[in-house]
Amino acid sequence: MDASEILRIVMNEGFDEAVVTTSSYNSTYLKIANYKLDSIVEKKRERGSLFVTKDKKIAFTSIEKLDIESVRQSINNAKKAISAAKPKEDYYGIAEGPFKYKNTVIFDKRIDEMNTDGAAEFANDIISKVNAENLAGTLHLSSSKYSIATSKGVEASSNGTEARLSLRIFDKGLSIQDTLSSRKLSEIKVEKILSNAELLKYVNTTHRINSGLYDLLYLRSPAGVLLSNVNSMACIGNVETGGFLTGKLGKHVANNGISMYDDGSIETGINSSPFDAEGYPTQRTQIIKAGMLIRYLHNYSTAKKYNTRSTGNAGLVYPSPNTLVVEHKKKQSIDKLIASIDKGILITNTWYTRFSNYLTGDFSTMPRDLAIYIKKGSPEFAVKQINVSSGVGIRISDNMIRMMMNITRVGNDIAQATSWDTLGTYYFVPSVIVENVNVSTA
Amino acid sequence: MQNYEEIADYAVSLGLKKGFDFVEAYIELSEGASYSIEQGKPSGLAIFKSSGIRIRLISKGSLLTFSTNKLDKKTIEDAFRFKPFNGNKVYLSKEKVEKADYKVSEKIKIEDSYTNLPKDLEELDNFVKKEGVSFRSLYVSTGRSKTYLINSEGTRIRSSLPGVSGFFSIIVGKGKESRQRTIEFGKTGGYELLKIDELEHKLEKEIKALHNVLEKGKSLSNYELSKIKNVVASPEIVGIAVHESIGHPSEADRVFGREAAQAGLSYLNSSNLGTKIGSEKVNIIDDPTIKNSYGFFLYDDEGVKARPKILVKEGIQNELLLNREYAYLTGKRSNASARSDSYSNEPIIRMSNTYLEKGDANIEELFSEAKNGIYIKSFTEWNIDDTRSFARYQGNEAYLIKNGEPSVPIKNYKLDASTFDFWKAVSLLGNDFELYPGNCGKGEPMQGVPVMMGGPSVLLKFG
Numbered sequence: 009m010d011a012s013e014i015l016r017i018v019m020n021e022g023f024d025e026a027v028v029t030t031s032s033y034n035s036t037y038l039k040i041a042n043y044k045l046d047s048i049v050e051k052k053r054e055r056g057s058l059f060v061t062k063d064k065k066i067a068f069t070s071i072e073k074l075d076i077e078s079v080r081q082s083i084n085n086a087k088k089a090i091s092a093a094k095p096k097e098d099y100y101g102i103a104e105g106p107f108k109y110k111n112t113v114i115f116d117k118r119i120d121e122m123n124t125d126g127a128a129e130f131a132n133d134i135i136s137k138v139n140a141e142n143l144a145g146t147l148h149l150s151s152s153k154y155s156i157a158t159s160k161g162v163e164a165s166s167n168g169t170e171a172r173l174s175l176r177i178f179d180k181g182l183s184i185q186d187t188l189s190s191r192k193l194s195e196i197k198v199e200k201i202l203s204n205a206e207l208l209k210y211v212n213t214t215h216r217i218n219s220g221l222y223d224l225l226y227l228r229s230p231a232g233v234l235l236s237n238v239n240s241m242a243c244i245g246n247v248e249t250g251g252f253l254t255g256k257l258g259k260h261v262a263n264n265g266i267s268m269y270d271d272g273s274i275e276t277g278i279n280s281s282p283f284d285a286e287g288y289p290t291q292r293t294q295i296i297k298a299g300m301l302i303r304y305l306h307n308y309s310t311a312k313k314y315n316t317r318s319t320g321n322a323g324l325v326y327p328s329p330n331t332l333v334v335e336h337k338k339k340q341s342i343d344k345l346i347a348s349i350d351k352g353i354l355i356t357n358t359w360y361t362r363f364s365n366y367l368t369g370d371f372s373t374m375p376r377d378l379a380i381y382i383k384k385g386s387p388e389f390a391v392k393q394i395n396v397s398s399g400v401g402i403r404i405s406d407n408m409i410r411m412m413m414n415i416t417r418v419g420n421d422i423a424q425a426t427s428w429d430t431l432g433t434y435y436f437v438p439s440v441i442v443e444n445v446n447v448s449t450a
Numbered sequence: 451m452q453n454y455e456e457i458a459d460y461a462v463s464l465g466l467k468k469g470f471d472f473v474e475a476y477i478e479l480s481e482g483a484s485y486s487i488e489q490g491k492p493s494g495l496a497i498f499k500s501s502g503i504r505i506r507l508i509s510k511g512s513l514l515t516f517s518t519n520k521l522d523k524k525t526i527e528d529a530f531r532f533k534p535f536n537g538n539k540v541y542l543s544k545e546k547v548e549k550a551d552y553k554v555s556e557k558i559k560i561e562d563s564y565t566n567l568p569k570d571l572e573e574l575d576n577f578v579k580k581e582g583v584s585f586r587s588l589y590v591s592t593g594r595s596k597t598y599l600i601n602s603e604g605t606r607i608r609s610s611l612p613g614v615s616g617f618f619s620i621i622v623g624k625g626k627e628s629r630q631r632t633i634e635f636g637k638t639g640g641y642e643l644l645k646i647d648e649l650e651h652k653l654e655k656e657i658k659a660l661h662n663v664l665e666k667g668k669s670l671s672n673y674e675l676s677k678i679k680n681v682v683a684s685p686e687i688v689g690i691a692v693h694e695s696i697g698h699p700s701e702a703d704r705v706f707g708r709e710a711a712q713a714g715l716s717y718l719n720s721s722n723l724g725t726k727i728g729s730e731k732v733n734i735i736d737d738p739t740i741k742n743s744y745g746f747f748l749y750d751d752e753g754v755k756a757r758p759k760i761l762v763k764e765g766i767q768n769e770l771l772l773n774r775e776y777a778y779l780t781g782k783r784s785n786a787s788a789r790s791d792s793y794s795n796e797p798i799i800r801m802s803n804t805y806l807e808k809g810d811a812n813i814e815e816l817f818s819e820a821k822n823g824i825y826i827k828s829f830t831e832w833n834i835d836d837t838r839s840f841a842r843y844q845g846n847e848a849y850l851i852k853n854g855e856p857s858v859p860i861k862n863y864k865l866d867a868s869t870f871d872f873w874k875a876v877s878l879l880g881n882d883f884e885l886y887p888g889n890c891g892k893g894e895p896m897q898g899v900p901v902m903m904g905g906p907s908v909l910l911k912f913g
Binding site: 045086097174175185245363 | 483485488489491492493494495496497498499500501502512513514515516517518519520525528529531532533535536537538540564565566567568569572584585586587619621625626628629630706707708709710711712713714794795796830831832833834835836840842844866894895896
């Protein structure tokens with residue numbers, strides 16, 4: 009059954025509104041460990057979901073299988089949920105369609121049609137191109153077909169594919185990890201990761217450093233891990249429940265040169281879609297302009313509540329973020345960024361970023377893998393990382409607003425990135441320099 | 451469940467016919483509900499139901515895990531197109547063939563509880579609202595998972611595990627003068643285990659403590675913090691330390707590099723097993739069989755019978771957490787540590803309920819023995835490096851100990867310690883004991899499984 013058929017049956021049951029989605033999803037994960045293809049995980053799914061409202065009471069149910077029996081069961085569960093739910097008095101409905109969709113996402117047939125034999129061969133080819141002491145990682149390939157139908161006239165579908173390669177390369181007692189993500193298999197070229205691994209050759213020695221203030225050059229993956237909290241906290245639900253952007257509308261929250269966007273429309277964006285969870289067209293929304301927070305993110309209901317327009321960020325009850333894009337007026341090469349640092353550290357990866365208080369935005373994180381100490385514009389040595397024999401390493405303590413206010417230079421290397429620390433979240437972020445960061449040695 | 455079992459049986463017999471060396475089928479039927487209230491506003495009641503099968507195949511050492519929710523023969527047959535690949539060879543330890551059928555009882559059946567969630571959570575929200583909280587976010591869920599596991603060796607296990615869980619986040623104060631706290635709740639069993647009055651009591655204590663720290667808390671200078679050598683750590687701190695610095699590094703797949711690009715490595719490796727980790731007072735157990743615990747099971751996801759595992763015995767590294775693959779690799783038997791968050795993901799090595807064994811001293815003795823130091827009762831955030839060698843626990847509720855008594859609250863205490871220094875510093879064990887629930891993340895795709903962690907209060911004397 010398709011989403012529209014299911015919707016017709018649902019709307020005969022007396023609900024005020026309904027959103028029906030159906031999806032089929034195939035994915036393959038190939039695990040690389042100890043320099044070998046370790047194992048393969050293959051998934052095939054087909055399912056649906058149902059969102060209904062009645063007198064401002066809200067219910068969600070899953071549709072286990074796309075057949076009439078499962079649909080009837082879901083409707084019964086939805087009725088049960090509606091009868092028990094309490095009304096959400098500040099709920100104002102779903103977006104009123106139909107809509108025209110300008111945006112598309114890429115569907116790569118090569119990914120969709122690849123079987124486990126082909127995927128294993130692709131993974132082994134990647135492994136053969138790496139020359140190091142050890143290698144670990146994951147290759148992930150997936151294709152999805154998604155449809156939505158709503159009682160407010162939306163009927164739409166979108167097909168997309170994803171390829172993600174993450175490699176952690178160990179060589180000469182150091183390590184570096186990087187991830188490539190794209191909707192096209194042809195863009196997954198291990199050479200792009202290996203060019204980053206060239207950083208391992210910058211340094212021949214490892215030393216510890218003292219606690220103190222340093223300028224940090226975060227490469228785009230760790231930069232994105234930290235900055236991807238921005239469009240999440242700009243969602244109005246997080247503003248209402250207390251986040252570091254609460255009460256900051258119209259105030260400077262970042263350096264004057266910085267602009268940030270939430271963008272659900274990027275064709276190559278893994279988190280992109282032509283429409284959001286209520287079928288409203290996705291868009292590029294500026295959140296921060298020249299350092300000032302100018303906008304929160306909304307779905308149709310929260311936009312009505314706040315007398316503004318949806319930003320295409322549904323989330324059926326509360327908005328959810330799309331893809332963060334960070335831009336700066338002036339961009340520089342990584343070499344120029346390194347040359348501009350008097351006393352600092354190049355951070356290639358972070359680990360276990362934790363907030364002690366989301367309202368203030370205080371967090372700490374631990375650099376993992378290669379970190380390079382930079383003195384007077386020149387890479388000097390690899391910063392000693394924690395292991396059982398040395399027990400030293402570095403920890404970063406900072407605050408999100410302070411960090412953004414102190415992003416003074418950015419790289420010309422913006423690309424789609426992600427990290428294991430934020431799996432499922434993708435961002436288009438360049439490398440950034442944050443000045444005067446508190447670094448303590450463990 | 452019977453039709454689903456037939457599909458699992460079919461999968462195993464088909465795999466054997468096609469000449470696979472090992473075949474395992476795992477069917478899961480899950481159902482449940484969840485509800486949340488954000489800043490006093492309900493977000494809607496969600497009721498879910500799902501079913502699916504996971505088939506694991508080994509052919510000439512190559513391991514494939516295939517999962518689908520389409521339980522028809524044609525889709526299942528897709529799994530068996532798998533061919534061996536050039537790569538790692540997986541062999542499994544020889545284990546006893548088990549046949550078992552077990553369930554955890556439910557006084558209030560999960561499906562009868564769905565309609566209680568909104569009114570019970572509303573009661574809790576009204577209580578929290580009265581206690582002077584600036585922001586609050588409350589979430590409760592309930593569910594049951596029925597499983598059927600069969601493999602080509604003859605093992606057959608059926609289970610029915612219901613559970614309830616909750617996640618409560620509160621902020622008191624405003625702006626820079628604010629404190630945040632997150633409390634989790636989790637049990638295996640029926641909805642009767644969710645006791646709103648007990649949660650109200652717990653939240654009341656936590657909110658009072660947050661206000662106390664905000665209003666009366668002092669900050670210590672870095673110099674003063676560095677002089678603190680005696681620390682009384684509560685079961686909450688001991689629990690997170692046990693989980694992060696003993697449990698995770700004891701996972702054999704981390705030790706032998708399978709998780710290197712995801713959750714990371716371990717300070718343990720093949721050449722330092724049996725190393726001294728802590729004082730002889732330290733005995734750390736991982737036990738899935740604790741009744742109604744959040745990490746409860748009696749047979750793991752490979753059908754191996756569960757038992758308590760002694761990870762650290764009298765301060766010495768003793769057992770790793772093993773599944774059948776790593777049991778074979780280390781020449782041992784599996785200790786039933788294979789778990790998955792659902793049929794959809796491969797079972798990997800996970801903790802269950804991990805704790806430090808308690809001692810005999812009461813809390814006053816710990817304070818008295820400390821004389822001067824810090825009592826750290828709860829944490830706001832923590833982190834640890836990927837080899838699990840060095841951790842920070844940021845104090846939420848912490849008190850200066852003066853002359854053997856807890857005194858003024860301290861706002862900014864951080865316990866930074868290497869794993870070995872922490873466990874070697876254990877000098878006195880309390881006679882109290884508490885386990886805390888959590889959802890532990892690992893693997894790619896990420897899997898969160900329910901666990902518990904804890905122990906007694908302890909006195910740490912750092913050199």
